[in-house]
Amino acid sequence: HPTPVSVLGLGGMGTELARALIAKGHPVTVWNRTSARTDQLVELGAARASDPAEAISASPVVIACLLDHQSVRDTFDDHTEHLRGKTLVNLTTTVPGQARELAAWAACHAFDVLDGGIMAVPPMIGGPDAFLLYSGPREAFDRVEPVLAAFGEARYLDADPGRAALYDIALLTGMYGAVAGIIQALALVRAEGQPSAEVAPLLSRWLRGVAAAVGVYAEQIDSRDYAKGTVANLAMQTTGFGHLLDFAESQGVSAELLAPLAELMRRRVAEGHGHEEVTGIVEFLLSKGSTS
Numbered sequence: 001h002p003t004p005v006s007v008l009g010l011g012g013m014g015t016e017l018a019r020a021l022i023a024k025g026h027p028v029t030v031w032n033r034t035s036a037r038t039d040q041l042v043e044l045g046a047a048r049a050s051d052p053a054e055a056i057s058a059s060p061v062v063i064a065c066l067l068d069h070q071s072v073r074d075t076f077d078d079h080t081e082h083l084r085g086k087t088l089v090n091l092t093t094t095v096p097g098q099a100r101e102l103a104a105w106a107a108c109h110a111f112d113v114l115d116g117g118i119m120a121v122p123p124m125i126g127g128p129d130a131f132l133l134y135s136g137p138r139e140a141f142d143r144v145e146p147v148l149a150a151f152g153e154a155r156y157l158d159a160d161p162g163r164a165a166l167y168d169i170a171l172l173t174g175m176y177g178a179v180a181g182i183i184q185a186l187a188l189v190r191a192e193g194q195p196s197a198e199v200a201p202l203l204s205r206w207l208r209g210v211a212a213a214v215g216v217y218a219e220q221i222d223s224r225d226y227a228k229g230t231v232a233n234l235a236m237q238t239t240g241f242g243h244l245l246d247f248a249e250s251q252g253v254s255a256e257l258l259a260p261l262a263e264l265m266r267r268r269v270a271e272g273h274g275h276e277e278v279t280g281i282v283e284f285l286l287s288k289g290s291t292s
């Protein structure tokens with residue numbers, strides 16, 4: 001069923017969201033602080049709203065894709081009366097506390113908020129690899145899910161409004177950790193005069209195997225049993241990892257990205273956990289606030 005949808009915020013991501021909705025046949029109204037950014041969507045058939053109030057009034061489903069939490073408050077704070085009875089889907093990246101604050105504010109003004117985390121870059125929107133995480137009232141999600149499907153797989157997590165933001169942050173954190181390793185690997189190869197492109201498919205394949213271990217790591221971290229299912233003990237890994245970093249330094253490649261990880265591994269071995277998995281270093285991370 002075509003559902004009128006308003007999209008507020010037409011940066012790189014908001015523009016793709018609006019485009020995906022138009023492609024699915026939904027009547028779309030758009031607003032952006034800098035109005036020139038609405039032009040290409042109007043050409044595709046969207047209606048242009050001249051201010052946030054007009055955009056919110058046009059549709060029962062209102063999507064926000066702005067820079068940050070503050071820009072969401074700046075855009076919506078003065079227009080809560082227009083949101084009454086509607087569903088605001090906030091696809092702006094925020095932290096859990098901000099998502100919960102928005103939910104409490106929505107409850108005061110009699111509208112629903114779904115908080116979403118977009119696990120995609122703009123060109124992936126509407127394609128098979130995009131998935132989006134949502135939290136907030138289940139009934140609101142069920143009501144608007146047919147609209148949200150335009151963006152990619154819509155995955156409902158929990159009634160806790162902060163859950164989608166938490167998992168979004170967790171996934172991005174995992175990504176940046178992987179980015180550090182990937183850049184270090186390609187730097188080593190370039191330092192030896194080899195083209196990165198040659199090792200790239202091998203590295204991709206290897207990382208897919210590493211990704212398969214996430215479930216085992218999670219079980220160890222949940223159970224606090226860091227020896228459970230160990231296939232490569234920490235003492236051995238710490239020795240091997242140290243050699244990798246020494247090699248980097250000997251090639252004139254800085255080891256600064258990964259050195260902190262090596263240091264935590266050494267400390268964990270020194271404290272008698274060399275027979276366990278690397279996951280035990282989580283204890284240092286979680287106790288940091290209380291010990292330092």
Ligand code: NDP
Pocket residue numbers: 009010011012013014015032033034037065066067068070071072074075091092093094118119120121122
């Ligand atoms: P852009 O920088 O391209 O766009 C930012 C948007 O926010 C613009 O529409 C801008 O308006 C608007 N904006 C900024 N400040 C205000 C304000 N105070 N009041 C009103 N509008 C404001 O960012 P993206 O579109 O890439 O990202 C938007 C959101 O999507 C972010 O939260 C981001 O984390 C999230 N996201 C982005 C991904 C990506 O790969 N791009 C991936 C996953 C999530 P104006 O045009 O007037 O400057």
